[in-house]
Amino acid sequence: MKENVKSFLYDYLTLKKRIFIIFLCSTLIPFICIVLISYYAIYSILTNKIQSGIQSNLKQVELSLESTISNLNHVSQQLAFAGSVGKKLDQMLSLPASQSFERSQMISELKDELSLVTFTNPNIGLTLYYFQNDHTYDLENSGVKENFSPEKLPLLAEYSGISYYGPHLSNNQFDNNFVLSARRKVDLPLRDDVYVYIETGFHLTQNILNNDQFGGTNFHVFLDNNGRIAFSELPDTFVKDTIFPSFSNEKTFGTYNEFYWFRQASNQGWSIVSVIPKADYNREMNQWFVQILLFSLLFLGMSLLMAWLLWKMVYLPLNGFNREIKLMAQNRVQTVTVRTKIPEFDFLLHQFRQMREQIWNLFAEVEQKEKRRVDLEVEKLLYQINPHFLMNTLDTVHWLAVMNGQNEIDRLVSSLNKLLHYNLGKLGQASTIYEEIEALKQYLILQQIRYDFKFDVQMNVDEEVWNMPVPRFILQPLVENSLYHGLSDDGYIKVDVSLTNAILISIHDNGSGMSEETIHNLLHNPETENKKVGMGIGLNYVKRMLESQYGDQADLSIKSVIGKGTTILVSLPIMEVKSRHD
Template sequence: MSLKTRITWFFILSTLVPFVCTAWLSYTAMSSILVNKLQSSQYNQLAQVQMSLENAYDNLNIIVQQLAIPGNIGYKLRDYLYTDNESDKRILAKELETDVSLLSFTSPTISLTTYYFNSLKTALFANTSTKSDFNLLALPLPLSTRYQISNFAPHLSNERYNNGYVISALQKLDLPGQEEVYAYVESSYHFTAINEENVVTANPYYLLLNSSNTITYSELPEMYPVGNYFQNDQAEQTNGLDEHHYWFKTSSTAQGWQVVSLIPKSQYNAERDHWVLQMLGLLILFIVITLILAGVLWKTIFNPLHLFHREMKWLSNGQLHPIIKKSNIIEFDELLQQFRNMKNQIAVLFQEVEIKEKKRADLEIEKLLYQINPHFLMNTLDTVHWLAVMNGQKEIDQLVSSLNKLLYYNLGKLGELSTIEEELESLKQYLLLQEIRYQFKFDLQIEAEAPVLQTIVPRFILQPIVENALYHGLDDQGFIRVTVAEQDQDVVISVMDNGTGISEQDIAILLHEDQLEHKKAGIGIGIPYVIRMLDSYFEGKAKVEIESELGIGTTIYLTLPAGGMTVD
């Protein structure tokens, strides 16, 4: 991975790992707190509902007991049913209506109080009008039955103008000779709403179960229909979880029924889910901040690295002198300074190597020039020249004179420069000596453009090339053609002969191998000397090329750069 990727992952992991661990511990603790809070809230709410229902049923039972025998109103009903005196019957009927109305008035929660005669399918002495289809057989399953009084879970009211839900109580009266006379009382009831301070913001759904764990009232009849058992396999549990709801249950010890509250999972987990969303939001925020910090750190590191990269690129391109730029980071600036110091040292070393190489080349040239003592040799030859003149030896005189001129030129002061014109004149003297030595004349052709004759060149660069032509098969029919011309502002010197030619392998050795290889190949050091001389004086800008064909001849090209030599 790249450094940038590593930094990014390091920051992300260093942020996420502690955050995830903290979030997990917080989630566990928060879940436990929320569950305890929710359960406590639900049990408190159920206790309120239970108490409210118990009170409501107790009130109903008290009213029913007053309507039944031995209640005062119950005795008046018995007298009404058993008297045959119409006047007494009317008086008792009036008293019954008054007593029932007064009883309902003194109990504000009571909505309907009546006697129901099942054989007649009618209600008498009701405190208010009843529905035309009023029938006790339509009542739901009893929620509980105590002391011959049946209590019913919430159901639609039998009062004519009341379409709400009520709870009711019913007791069959024991009246000899009378069939199925009932005292029936209704009371309006609404389940207590959950306090706004509770965790769950929406009201739960309620179920009422009888002592058999059978559902007698359901606010979710599609999922929990009336008449079915509720969690019969978990009858002893007080809370649990089904497919859609969390449920909590409490029992009325006195009356034997049970009340169950149902909370949808989404509502039950609403606060926890809200907390989870907050944590996810914080996680995203932390990741964004982490990526920003990683980017800032990478940029802080990248700028110095970019400076290092440029410094190295300049070094690889030969730019040894540092360009001073700072990263404004102390550690990186110290490294950059050390790297620039190293570049300076390398530049100094390169300069020293160049100076040493130049001195070594000069020493080798000097060694070649001073392999013999030039003054002693020329003085001796001058003496021979005068002896030949005194004795009338013209050929010897000419030979010694040419040799003396040639040696004087070739063995001149080390580092002395010459011109192309002087080089050509020296070449003529050299060939004159060779004609006398080999007793045949060479066809020497020199073609030189006047503007380039005064071009400054190193000494002794043409004679080794011509000497190479003489030593490699030039005969009486041989010719040497020297051409000097300006081409693309460069000076091109070509030396062509019609000798035996040079093989490609020997050409490669001449142009590219060192002096030791030349000796091994038996080629000599003339042309390699010229190549090294030109490289030394023209700093590698001069070019030497050889074209040769065996049995036909050889042409050597010297291309000297425009502007001449570089002279210290």
């Protein structure tokens, strides 16, 4: 998966595309973050504003309706309880039909009383007495529509012996507005089916419902004490005489289909619900969103334009680089120096031209060195003739010594011949511990003959390391160093080669030892010790060889005590030794 992503980025995302993507991300991401933060902030502000406005308006409507219902209750009390109107109504109903004159005179007096009551309450409309058993009415203060029946009206609330209806169309034949009405039983000694019926005044209820400060389409739904829909301005969605969706006394806000609704409960238990289409509810927010979208498109266009200008600014210098590279490949030089008018790119072009000159100079130098290398190869072949001639001559001396019985000379020449054969090999080539030990033995034979004294050399080598690769010619210089630093006739040299996590080589002698200054010069300042014949050169070679072959993984250290001896410790990692060719 990761490889596929890398391949896609390499094959398809050119520099132009990457510049566009990076520039768009660097400009659009902060802008999008600001837009999102602004959107949620504005959304919260507008939502709180709209909801607060709707709830405030709904509260005002509820208070107005409560005031209206309270007024209906007050007027119904005047017309229903014992008093001048009640006494006259009782007297009128007790008169026999034969006393028509007295009856009509009393009806006229009752109408005057009713007119006085309605006059002092301008918010009261149709008023009459309703006889439930006969389904008749009397003493109405205005014309009544046919088929008048309070039982068919939508019941809003009922308590304390009074029933409230509405909103519903007025039963006044001269009024087609929505009204609220109340029906209260009149306590008469002769009849118990008499009720006073009162409606709100002309346009009162309609004015209350239309007192909307939201600014959009707003519908109203009235609920009775049990959540039943008594009146609905959206009868298709909120069906009359059904329970309001998700009704709960604690829930005052919700959504249903494509509407938001807000409920305000009255002190009497009935509720008024304001229903708003979601489109109107979100209209102001959508307007703000459209403005932000237009601004975003403008900002995107400006970002694309800036990205294109940035690309052009990079594209022209890249073309200049491309021409320079093509001319370099053709071994040509551009006659006219092109400038990009961008300091950084002009500096890079200048650096590139200097690099091109240096490369051409290096090509010429390599060509000369190649010619010199051929000459050195011929010279090297000539120099190789002398060592082979020397070895062949020593071999002849060896056989002459054998023929004449010169065993000491035979032993000397054989050891020298073997040692030369080993040491004349390429110094950088890998050898083994076994080969190093064998060459060291030949060297010690020569040294014992040369110094004409016997010294003890002890060699302890683990079998596991015999065939492990090591650099050629590292043991002999270390042992030679022990011989040069005060080894006496009764001296000894102990060579230990062991295997742990690395190849450990230890060369210990019981010579005169060395000072710390001498050790420091041998390891870090070999020129000082080189002034002494034969001292420091071989050790310096071993140190350089280990650094070349192993880097920091090998370690060479010297420990010495004056008068007691010296120990040289070498630690080699177990690895393949690099071969250094001449």
